[in-house]
Amino acid sequence: MRISNVWQKRLPLLAAALSFLVFIVFSQQVNADMFSWFKKYDVHLSPAVHGKITFNGTPVANVKVFRELTYDKEYLDHAVTDSSGHFDFDEKNIRSSRPGGAFDTAKRQVLYVDYNEQRYLLWYYSTLNASEAKTLTEKMQQLHCELTHPEKTYELPNHEFPDHPHGVTGVCSLD
Structure with missing residues (x-):
C-alpha cells in the first residue's frame, strides 16, 4: 500500500x-x-526631399520649411529656402519595435511653411506602411509648391500595394 x-x-x-x-x-x-x-525594425519615415517654393511665380527666398514626421513620436526639422526658392531635406529612417507589435501606429509626413503671416500646407501624407513607397519617393524629389494654388488632394498609384493608392494633400503640384 x-x-x-x-x-x-x-x-x-x-x-x-x-x-x-x-x-x-x-x-x-x-x-x-x-x-x-x-525586435527592432527599420521604419522609413521620409525619402530625401527636393523642392521649390514660389508665390505668384516668384521664388520665395530665406523662409523656413518645416518637416514634421510622426511615428511613435514626433520628429521636427526645418530647411531654409535659397535665393531661388529651393529647399532640401535628407532621408529619415528610424529603428522601432512597433512594426512587429500588435498595435502598430500610423506614419505621417507633413511639410509646411509660414509665409506672409499664413501657414501653407505643402505636403500631407499618412499611412500604416513602415517601408518606402516608390511613387512618393519620386514625387518628393521634384516638389514645386506655388503658394497661391489652393490645397489639392491627389490619388497617386501605389506600386507596392496597387489596390491602395496613396492620398497626398497640399499646394505642391504632383501632376
Missing part, C-alpha cells in the same frame, strides 16, 4: 511535468513570435 500511495502522489506531478514539456516543445513558434515584439 505504501508504494501505491507514493505513485498516487507522484503521478499527477509527473503528468504535469510531461504536459509542461510537451507544451514547451510544441510552442517554440509561439514563443518566437511573442519575443519578436522586442
Whole structure:
C-alpha cells in the first residue's frame, strides 16, 4: 500500500511535468513570435526631399520649411529656402519595435511653411506602411509648391500595394 500511495502522489506531478514539456516543445513558434515584439525594425519615415517654393511665380527666398514626421513620436526639422526658392531635406529612417507589435501606429509626413503671416500646407501624407513607397519617393524629389494654388488632394498609384493608392494633400503640384 505504501508504494501505491507514493505513485498516487507522484503521478499527477509527473503528468504535469510531461504536459509542461510537451507544451514547451510544441510552442517554440509561439514563443518566437511573442519575443519578436522586442525586435527592432527599420521604419522609413521620409525619402530625401527636393523642392521649390514660389508665390505668384516668384521664388520665395530665406523662409523656413518645416518637416514634421510622426511615428511613435514626433520628429521636427526645418530647411531654409535659397535665393531661388529651393529647399532640401535628407532621408529619415528610424529603428522601432512597433512594426512587429500588435498595435502598430500610423506614419505621417507633413511639410509646411509660414509665409506672409499664413501657414501653407505643402505636403500631407499618412499611412500604416513602415517601408518606402516608390511613387512618393519620386514625387518628393521634384516638389514645386506655388503658394497661391489652393490645397489639392491627389490619388497617386501605389506600386507596392496597387489596390491602395496613396492620398497626398497640399499646394505642391504632383501632376
